[in-house]
Amino acid sequence: MALLWQQFLASFSFESYFPLLAEVGVILTLITALAAWNYIKEYKFWYYILTLIYLISTVVVILTTDWFFFLFAWEMVTLTTTFLLAWSSWKLVKQYFVIQFTGSSILLFAALAANALGYTEIAAIDSVLLQFVLIIGMATKSGIFIFHFWLPPIHSEAPSPVSAILSGWVVKLGYIFLLKIIPIESGNTMLYLLGIAMVVYGGWQAVRSADLKIMLAYSTVSQLGFIALAIGTGGELAFLGAVLFIIAHGFAKTTLFITSGILQREYGSRVVYDFKGAIFKRPLTSLAVIISFLSLAGLVFSAGYNAKYLISSAQLPGLLTKVVFFGFALISAIYSLRILYWIFIVDEDYSNFADKLKKALNSYQIYSTDILAILFGTLGVLIVAFWPEMPGDMLEYLVDYDFNIIAGVRDSIIYILLAVYLIHNNAGFKVKVRDHLSLERYLRSALDFIFSMSRKNVKFDTDKIFETVFYNTIFNTSKKIHDFFYQDLTIQLLWIPVFLSILLLWQQIYSYF
Amino acid sequence: MMETRIILLIIVPLGTAFIIPFIDLINAKLRRFFVLLGISIQIFNLTSIVVQYFDQIRDGSLFLQYHLGGWQPPFGINLVMDNLSFLFIAIVTLSLLFIIIYSIGYVGHHEGKFYVLYFIIIAASNGAMLTGDLFNMYVFIELLTIASGALIAFQRSHPGSEAAIKYLFYNIIAGSLIFFGVLLTYFNLGTLTMADVANNFAALESGIQLFITAIFLTALLIKMGVFPFLFWLPKSYDSSPAPVTAVLSGVLSKIYLYLFIRLIWTVIGFETIVALNLNILLIDIALFSSFLGHVFALQANNIKRLLGYSSIGHIGMIFAVIMLNTEAGFYGGILHIIAHMFMKAGLFVACGYLLQYTVSNHYRDFKGVGLRDKPVFIAFIILLLSMIGMPPLLGFASKWFILMAFLEAQSYFGAFIVIFGSLTAVIYYLRYIAKGFEEVRLSEDDLKMEVFNQPLLSVLYREKIVTFITYAYTAVIIIFGFGFRFLNIPLRMSIESIMNVERYIELVLGG
Amino acid sequence: MRNNFIFIILFMLGLYALIMKTNLIKNVIGLNIMEASIFFWVIAFSDVGGEVAIHKMGEEFSKFNDPVPQALTLTGIVIGASTAALLLTLIIELNQFTDTIDRDEIEGLNN
Amino acid sequence: MHKYLKKTLVISVFILTAIALYENFLLVPEYTGLRTGVSDYIISSGLSDTGSLNLITAVLYDYRAFDSLGESTVIFGAVSGIVLILSRKMLPVSSRGLSFIVKRTFGLVTPFIALFSLYVITHGHLSPGGGFQGGVILAVISIIFSIVYGxxxxxxxxxxxxxxxMETMxxxxxxxxxVVGILMEGFFLKNLGFLTARTGTLISAGSIPYVNFGVGIKVGAGLAIIFYSMIQKTFKEDF
Structure with a gap:
């Protein structure tokens, strides 16, 4: 027993930026735990027990270098988050579990292959094929492009604190793992391309949706794209950028999901247009939203700006890079600024503003833990924004780094102007209010899309296709195999003399072949 | 070392079985007292053996013998307890204790007969695992067959008697083949003691070796339910009452695995199997059997049958990994034997509880089962997750070691089967979990009808005991899932006693 | 050698009745023939031309047949009889439900 | 599957199996003589070891007495199972039996059958016979009763x-x-030496006659129970 414990402790590695990431993970979990106090009504005890197990497991996932403990802890993360989803609906649990389990089995296989190929510890892996398999497994678990399809429906339907955990930290574990296994010198081209696709696709979907939580979920996809892109680029600067991005986005997304929970509760709606004048009614909440969204948008003096700047400066210099990154930043800016736009609109009568403020403040008293959580989150965002080198020695490289504030201010003004213009006209986006996003509908629309490419004007019963693909084929095939072997008792018993004679004549048979 | 307590492990349950009909004649209320007395003497006995020989169990030198009637081994029957049989007896006794407590809550009618047969199973399983004599092993195997065959038909239902008939057809053939094999061995070597046979078996002509090995292998494959002979297994698991199914899958199949290890490694010798080129054939058959079990499970429309098919899958996997004859293989295999014993028995026990109000075991009747009793259903789900191989549970640890063993031996087909098993298990278990949470609206009258459709067994449930045992199984899975290294020493030591045949022979024949 | 021949024939006959016949009672008879063939073979094979291994008072030790296989066969016969009785009981029970002992008409035995 | 095709398949498999068995039997050497080993030892010193003239009984109830215990447990288990399965039935009061002559004759013969069975049981260690055989004869009395007297x-x-x-006893x-063997001689089922008188008499061979007696009663009662369970009829009103 002692052996296992020692092996467990010895497997921890406290090198480079991973302890910092683990710390951030712990802080984020604590923030969500704070926010959950009022949100979770039933079985509160179990919720916190699960959160505790989750917390320990994430630390192990980030710090361990042993494959076994890594997989073990990661499965613990999966299990605990799966159970946390049960506070909203059983359906989500089922979907999430199937997807995560599929990813796990691919990952398990990849881990065993890595073990067999001599990578006994988790470290940079040179074999491109192995990288590929690991990325596929990771993609399923962390929602890299193509496999991201489960992420928006589940993250948007989960209860807000759980969404904060999932979106804020769980999906990032995969990227932290990629930071470990992708060699820092070369990067990975596939990951780079996937990252670009994610940024564009996620951003576009976020722009199109008006539901706050769905928008946040898609923006997670988009922002994760930046991390994938950075890791795919390779180089010290890009990796540092990725780390900073993970931290910044973690704080911002956690805060935003918690605020979305608060807003949803106060306004009884999740649609962005309903939050008119929130800045006056809910100043503190709105402030947190503003700061976090500015960070997501990557405007100057924000956490996101620092990270994005590092990533973009790690790219090959040239006009194309600049244009591409400009486009990326603009997409983020549009969906981020749109909600700020609605928050600042005032169309109510504020004659007795003082009374309303008093009422609002009273409600803050009730939800004081929420406000505390938001404050901590916002504080995190601000710290990364103004003192990116502060978290410790790990990022000391950044102390001397010039973030080129002037260019930042210039770019930010351009973004804001362009974005406000586009938003104000509201043209070309076709913003949709989707109140419900489910995985089935999502897959069905994907299937529709595929079939519409091949055969025009043929309406498929997608329900049936779904059933057929996932269940009926398997069922019927196995039924056929079953019926073939189970003919009747005579044939079943006949196997006995057959087998007996095969064994008795085995020497002749063996020598014959 | 001569030790009287190991014979008590057999004759105490035997005495309990003999006394119960007599008690029934005098006062049926005393019956449970005697049942609990019998099982607690058994536990006390085993515990005292553990306490006294703790050091020897730790360093692997445990070797207890008993000469029945005082006759030296080649002339009389001897009982042997080494680390391997000790480990198996300990876990089998623990599992049987759980099931007997469960059956106190479960069995309504004909409780007396149930306990008679049940204690015969306890005595016979201990006897089969302890004996060092081939013919004595045959007698105990037949005892197991008779008792379990009668228990399968315990509910006296139509499918129950069909299942029992099918079970007996297969197992009586296997029994007579074992008889034939034992006598063939006797005619060629002039002895029945396992150690003596093991000593002289290698000197035989290879044709006769193959003859004897083929007969024993066929019989044991029938008993275990590996590929060409798997047909009796799901039927009998499906049709028997819950505690009986738990015994069948949790205990009996593991005893046959033990006997298989004993016969192949100790008596016949693995070198002989390799020399006869049988090992590759057996591994392939076992893996194919595992594959078929999982494929069959995909189409099962009946939860107990489904669990039976998945048992085929797991037993095939264990069989294959043991046949690799590596230390890692044994480690994974025996760990999975333990894990599977508790998981499957727990699942059947939970099934027995969950299906008490449903009309049948069919998939459509599984609807809403989870909502009716959530805590038990959650325990059920945890056990299912362990079957799939989710990490904090024991099923993951054992599957991991099996996977490592297959990869170490470069048997990629085996590794594929392990992963395939887990993936298909996700598909076929999730169906049932989802169905269990579907809401079903039943009026009061419907419920009454359901209850009256069942035999009276289900009305007489003592729910608390039944629930408690389900939780106990789940707790075992979770505790050993975190602390599977607790089993490290017993496992290593029993592997040593499998590998070190010379020591066994020397100690049996010398002392 | 003659013994082996007869054993194989009897064994195969018993197995044939068990596997091919659809009448469950006939199956049990086949099973018993199969067992009996093994018993027969054991006794015949262990016969080395001596006497049954029973000492007679006042007579000296003469050449005996091996007593061990005979004792084992006795055990085997009793076990075979018990299993056959259990099987027949189960067939009686099954007959109550299905009103037939024909295997083809009882669907449940096949799956 | 077509019936004749199935039949052909089965028969061809059987021919294959028969050939396989034959091939393997060719390798088994004839059992020409007794080897040095278990049987040799038992034949040479069985009488002095156990005091039983019948060496087969000596093997059954002394050298391998544990097997016999298992064997009688098999009957015990089978009886329990059969009673369990058929217990929902009731005994039909069938005929009034056979004619007066048969009843009377059988009444006269019965004590002799019982005596014969007792003889076979108790002389198991001296002559062919023993507990199982005598027990079966004992059970026959019960069976003939039901035929003759209804x-x-x-x-x-x-x-x-x-x-x-009786069975339990x-x-x-x-x-x-x-267990007495454990207490007095130190081994389970050890032959109790103090019960032995002169070899060849009824009271000899230690505990073998007593074991025989127990097994005889058990088998007799057990087989009678099996017979009566089987002739019972379904209790229609039940459930």
Missing amino acids: SAFDYRRYSPQVKTA GAFTFLGLG
Whole structure:
């Protein structure tokens, strides 16, 4: 027993930026735990027990270098988050579990292959094929492009604190793992391309949706794209950028999901247009939203700006890079600024503003833990924004780094102007209010899309296709195999003399072949 | 070392079985007292053996013998307890204790007969695992067959008697083949003691070796339910009452695995199997059997049958990994034997509880089962997750070691089967979990009808005991899932006693 | 050698009745023939031309047949009889439900 | 599958199996003589070891007495199972039996059958016979009773409870003698030496006659129970 414990402790590695990431993970979990106090009504005890197990497991996932403990802890993360989803609906649990389990089995296989190929510890892996398999497994678990399809429906339907955990930290574990296994010198081209696709696709979907939580979920996809892109680029600067991005986005997304929970509760709606004048009614909440969204948008003096700047400066210099990154930043800016736009609109009568403020403040008293959580989150965002080198020695490289504030201010003004213009006209986006996003509908629309490419004007019963693909084929095939072997008792018993004679004549048979 | 307590492990349950009909004649209320007395003497006995020989169990030198009637081994029957049989007896006794407590809550009618047969199973399983004599092993195997065959038909239902008939057809053939094999061995070597046979078996002509090995292998494959002979297994698991199914899958199949290890490694010798080129054939058959079990499970429309098919899958996997004859293989295999014993028995026990109000075991009747009793259903789900191989549970640890063993031996087909098993298990278990949470609206009258459709067994449930045992199984899975290294020493030591045949022979024949 | 021949024939006959016949009672008879063939073979094979291994008072030790296989066969016969009785009981029970002992008409035995 | 095709398949498989068995039997050497080993030892010193003239009985109840215990447990288990499965039935009061002549004759013969069975049971260690064989003869009395006097006669004479008690008692005799062996001689089922008188008499061979007696009662009662369970009829009103 002692052996296992020692092996467990010895497997921890406290090198480079991973302890910092683990710390951030712990802080984020604590923030969500704070926010959950009022949100979770039933079985509160179990919720916190699960959160505790989750917390320990994430630390192990980030710090361990042993494959076994890594997989073990990661499965613990999966299990605990799966159970946390049960506070909203059983359906989500089922979907999430199937997807995560599929990813796990691919990952398990990849881990065993890595073990067999001599990578006994988790470290940079040179074999491109192995990288590929690991990325596929990771993609399923962390929602890299193509496999991201489960992420928006589940993250948007989960209860807000759980969404904060999932979106804020769980999906990032995969990227932290990629930071470990992708060699820092070369990067990975596939990951780079996937990252670009994610940024564009996620951003576009976020722009199109008006539901706050769905928008946040898609923006997670988009922002994760930046991390994938950075890791795919390779180089010290890009990796540092990725780390900073993970931290910044973690704080911002956690805060935003918690605020979305608060807003949803106060306004009884999740649609962005309903939050008119929130800045006056809910100043503190709105402030947190503003700061976090500015960070997501990557405007100057924000956490996101620092990270994005590092990533973009790690790219090959040239006009194309600049244009591409400009486009990326603009997409983020549009969906981020749109909600700020609605928050600042005032169309109510504020004659007795003082009374309303008093009422609002009273409600803050009730939800004081929420406000505390938001404050901590916002504080995190601000710290990364103004003192990116502060978290410790790990990022000391950044102390001397010039973030080129002037260019930042210039770019930010351009973004804001362009974005406000586009938003104000509201043209070309076709913003949709989707109140419900489910995985089935999502897959069905994907299937529709595929079939519409091949055969025009043929309406498929997608329900049936779904059933057929996932269940009926398997069922019927196995039924056929079953019926073939189970003919009747005579044939079943006949196997006995057959087998007996095969064994008795085995020497002749063996020598014959 | 001569030790009287190991014979008590057999004759105490035997005495309990003999006394119960007599008690029934005098006062049926005393019956449970005697049942609990019998099982607690058994536990006390085993515990005292553990306490006294703790050091020897730790360093692997445990070797207890008993000469029945005082006759030296080649002339009389001897009982042997080494680390391997000790480990198996300990876990089998623990599992049987759980099931007997469960059956106190479960069995309504004909409780007396149930306990008679049940204690015969306890005595016979201990006897089969302890004996060092081939013919004595045959007698105990037949005892197991008779008792379990009668228990399968315990509910006296139509499918129950069909299942029992099918079970007996297969197992009586296997029994007579074992008889034939034992006598063939006797005619060629002039002895029945396992150690003596093991000593002289290698000197035989290879044709006769193959003859004897083929007969024993066929019989044991029938008993275990590996590929060409798997047909009796799901039927009998499906049709028997819950505690009986738990015994069948949790205990009996593991005893046959033990006997298989004993016969192949100790008596016949693995070198002989390799020399006869049988090992590759057996591994392939076992893996194919595992594959078929999982494929069959995909189409099962009946939860107990489904669990039976998945048992085929797991037993095939264990069989294959043991046949690799590596230390890692044994480690994974025996760990999975333990894990599977508790998981499957727990699942059947939970099934027995969950299906008490449903009309049948069919998939459509599984609807809403989870909502009716959530805590038990959650325990059920945890056990299912362990079957799939989710990490904090024991099923993951054992599957991991099996996977490592297959990869170490470069048997990629085996590794594929392990992963395939887990993936298909996700598909076929999730169906049932989802169905269990579907809401079903039943009026009061419907419920009454359901209850009256069942035999009276289900009305007489003592729910608390039944629930408690389900939780106990789940707790075992979770505790050993975190602390599977607790089993490290017993496992290593029993592997040593499998590998070190010379020591066994020397100690049996010398002392 | 003659013994082996007869054993194989009897064994195969018993197995044939068990596997091919659809009448469950006939199956049990086949099973018993199969067992009996093994018993027969054991006794015949262990016969080395001596006497049954029973000492007679006042007579000296003469050449005996091996007593061990005979004792084992006795055990085997009793076990075979018990299993056959259990099987027949189960067939009686099954007959109550299905009103037939024909295997083809009882669907449940096949799956 | 087509019937004839199936038949052809089965027969061809059987021919294959027969050939396989034949091939393997060719390798088995003839059992020409007794080897040095178990049987040789038993033949040479069985009489002096156990005091039983019948060496087969010596093997059954002394050298391998544990097998016999297992074997009688098999009967015990089978009886329990059969009673369990058929217990929902009731005994039909069938005929009034056969004619007066048969009844009378059988009444006269019965004590002799019982005596014969007792003889076979108790002289197991001296001549062919023993507990199982004598027990079967004992069970025959019960069976003939039901044929000759009608099914209810024996049922009333010796109720199932009595039979069960007898069976349990027989089993306990065997087990108890084994435990006495532990207590007095140190080994389970060890032959009790102090019971031995001169070889060749009824009271010889240690505990073998007593074990035989227990097994005889057990088998007799057990087979009678099996017979009565099987001739019972379904209790229609039940459930």
